[in-house]
Amino acid sequence: xxxxxxxxxxxxxxxxxxxxxxALALMMELLPLPVGSTRWLPDFVGxxxxxxxxxxxRRIGIGMGFLIGLIVDVSTNSLFGQHALAYSVTTYLVxxxxxxxxxxxxxxxxxVVLTLMLANQLIMALVRLALGSAFVGASYFLPxxxxxxxxxxxxKLLLLPYRHHTL
Amino acid sequence: MNFANTPRFSNxxxxxxxxxxxxTLASLALLIGDSQFGLMDRTRDALSxxxxxxxxxxxxxxxxxxxxxxxxxxxxxxxQENAALRSRELAQSARLARLTSLEQEVQQLKALNGLRTGxxxxxQLGEVLYTARDPFSYKIIIDKGLDAKLAAGLPVVDERxxxxxxxxxxxxxxxxxxxxxxxxxxxxxxQRTGQRSLLxxxxxxxxxxxxxxxxxxxxxxxxxxxxxxxxxxxxxxxxHVTRVDRPAGASFARxxxxxxxxxxxxxxxxxLPPRAAMxxxxxxxxxxxxxxxxxxxxxxx
Numbered sequence: 424x425x426x427x428x429x430x431x432x433x434x435x436x437x438x439x440x441x442x443x444x445x446a447l448a449l450m451m452e453l454l455p456l457p458v459g460s461t462r463w464l465p466d467f468v469g470x471x472x473x474x475x476x477x478x479x480x481r482r483i484g485i486g487m488g489f490l491i492g493l494i495v496d497v498s499t500n501s502l503f504g505q506h507a508l509a510y511s512v513t514t515y516l517v518x519x520x521x522x523x524x525x526x527x528x529x530x531x532x533x534x535v536v537l538t539l540m541l542a543n544q545l546i547m548a549l550v551r552l553a554l555g556s557a558f559v560g561a562s563y564f565l566p567x568x569x570x571x572x573x574x575x576x577x578x579k580l581l582l583l584p585y586r587h588h589t590l
Numbered sequence: 591m592n593f594a595n596t597p598r599f600s601n602x603x604x605x606x607x608x609x610x611x612x613x614t615l616a617s618l619a620l621l622i623g624d625s626q627f628g629l630m631d632r633t634r635d636a637l638s639x640x641x642x643x644x645x646x647x648x649x650x651x652x653x654x655x656x657x658x659x660x661x662x663x664x665x666x667x668x669x670q671e672n673a674a675l676r677s678r679e680l681a682q683s684a685r686l687a688r689l690t691s692l693e694q695e696v697q698q699l700k701a702l703n704g705l706r707t708g709x710x711x712x713x714q715l716g717e718v719l720y721t722a723r724d725p726f727s728y729k730i731i732i733d734k735g736l737d738a739k740l741a742a743g744l745p746v747v748d749e750r751x752x753x754x755x756x757x758x759x760x761x762x763x764x765x766x767x768x769x770x771x772x773x774x775x776x777x778x779x780x781q782r783t784g785q786r787s788l789l790x791x792x793x794x795x796x797x798x799x800x801x802x803x804x805x806x807x808x809x810x811x812x813x814x815x816x817x818x819x820x821x822x823x824x825x826x827x828x829x830h831v832t833r834v835d836r837p838a839g840a841s842f843a844r845x846x847x848x849x850x851x852x853x854x855x856x857x858x859x860x861x862l863p864p865r866a867a868m869x870x871x872x873x874x875x876x877x878x879x880x881x882x883x884x885x886x887x888x889x890x891x
Contacts, residue, residue: 453641453648453720461725485606489613493620497637500731500765501724503630504620511613518606554625556726557772557793563725 433585436479440584444471445491452498462562465570468495469543470577472510473536476517477524488514501547502554509546513539533574540567631758638760645719645731713747713860714738719763721854728771728793729757732859735764743821745862751827751850752776752815753859764861768853769828770795778828779816780807786816789828789847796829798845803836807845823865827851 448467456464472491475483492507499506516539517524524535544564552558604612623629716732734740736759744756746766754774758765767774774791778798783806787798801807811831817824829847836843 450644450648453645454652485609485613489617492617497634498641499724500729501727502621503624503633504617508614508617508621511610511617515606515610550621551726554621559725559793 433582436482436585438482441475441479441482444475444581449494449498452495463565463569465566465573466540466543468506469510469513469540470536470570470573472514473517473539474577474581476514477521477532480518480521483514485511485514485518502550505547505550508550509543512546513543516542529575529578532578533571536574537567537571540570543567634758635760638763642762649719713862714740716746716764716859716861718857718859726793728768728774728791728854730754730766730768730859731763732766732861733763734861735760735762737762738861740764740861741864744864745815745822745826746859747826747862748851748856748859750852751829752822753851753853753856755821756861766859769849770853776822776828777816777819778813779824781812781814783807783811786818787813789813796847796849798831798847799842801843801845803841803843805843807831807834807843809833812850813847820865823862 445468448471451467468491472483472488476488488510489507492505492510493503495501495506495510496503524532527535541564544567548558548563603609620630714734716734716738719731719733721730732746740756740759742756742759746753746756752769754766754768754771756764757767768791769776769789770791770793772791772793776789777786778789779786785801785805785807787801787805789796790799798807798813809831812827813829813831815822815824815826815828827850829849831845832848833846834843835846
């Protein structure tokens with residue numbers, strides 16, 4: 424797999440497609456997965472928000488991050504505003520440097536994504552600690568690592584429908 | 591056209607900084623309102639109804655897979671399971687026979703002594719819809735709610751022991767806080783010694799706190815609910831003691847326990863009916879006259 428950013432011309436991304444990806448990611452959240460899997464499964468919705476914020480900043484911005492965060496809060500049964508706060512902060516950080524991020528190759532992007540996903544987890548952990556929950560241990564910061572490892576794959580996958588030529 | 595890199599020609603909407611400020615303020619308000627004042631419970635109820643069909647739909651492929659797996663089970667496995675179940679039933683029927691006679695005896699004795707008798711209703715079976723992905727809260731969602739007349743505070747058990755307590759009831763679903771949650775505690779009694787104590791969840795496990803360092807407690811002791819709180823009926827197995835540390839210089843023993851029920855693994859749970867209403871607490875003893883008055887009278891005199 425080459426880590427270079429795809430250079431070819433792409434078809435325009437449809438709003439329908441973005442909605443579909445988020446719907447799929449939310450379904451993943453609702454799946455009754457075995458108990459241990461949440462220790463390492465990355466936060467797919469968070470990854471998608473970063474992906475679309477980097478690649479389609481006009482469509483997915485801070486406000487959308489906030490709204491999608493609220494939906495995630497409901498579906499994961501966490502406190503209202505927890506994911507919303509984390510996602511709006513990280514989309515803001517993406518917006519600050521979006522022009523740069525889009526020029527990075529996938530390896531560099533994965534590093535940035537790792538930091539941003541860690542920031543997500545950190546914000547949520549701080550919020551929960553401030554509101555009186557017990558800390559769940561250092562394994563809470565494992566999912567961002569998995570997310571960053573999956574980033575190149577995710578990018579290639581989400582670009583597939585928008586190639587002019589099939590592979 | 592890939593317009594990710596095309597610059598914005600006109601300034602649309604708020605600047606990112608002010609957008610962030612708005613969103614942060616909104617989410618902080620929501621967080622505080624939800625956690626401290628419970629303002630969002632109505633919204634949560636409504637959204638849970640909306641999410642219910644989606645949850646069911648998402649559960650469907652898993653359930654179908656389990657069904658297919660059950661269909662292709664081998665005959666030897668079935669036979670083995672059948673034999674195991676039969677022997678267990680035999681053992682349990684003997685215990686049950688003894689238990690019914692004991693129960694009758696207890697009822698008679700209680701009637702003789704004019705004590706109130708506990709209810710003997712069966713509970714309601716619930717299926718675990720999903721476990722919340724949020725690692726900070728140890729909660730599960732079951733598929734019975736207001737429609738099955740559940741109420742907050744009812745104990746939830748599985749076939750082995752206590753799982754938790756219903757904390758939130760929504761129209762079609764209910765939220766069960768597991769005993770290992772940080773804010774959950776269960777009054778228990780040590781079955782061997784009869785000593786009462788409180789079992790605290792600490793987020794991922796349970797422990798007995800505030801037990802004197804000299805208390806008689808050993809690894810392997812069974813802790814069952816004591817029933818003096820008016821919520822849990824007495825005698826539900828809760829946890830086994832796994833380790834007892836008596837650190838020198840500390841006045842309390844450190845007692846680690848292992849929950850008996852499949853707290854995070856059971857698929858079906860039983861919601862027990864509410865206990866018969868407890869008599870009201872006795873009035874607090876009258877406060878003795880304050881010595882201050884005495885002083886006043888002395889001053890006057």
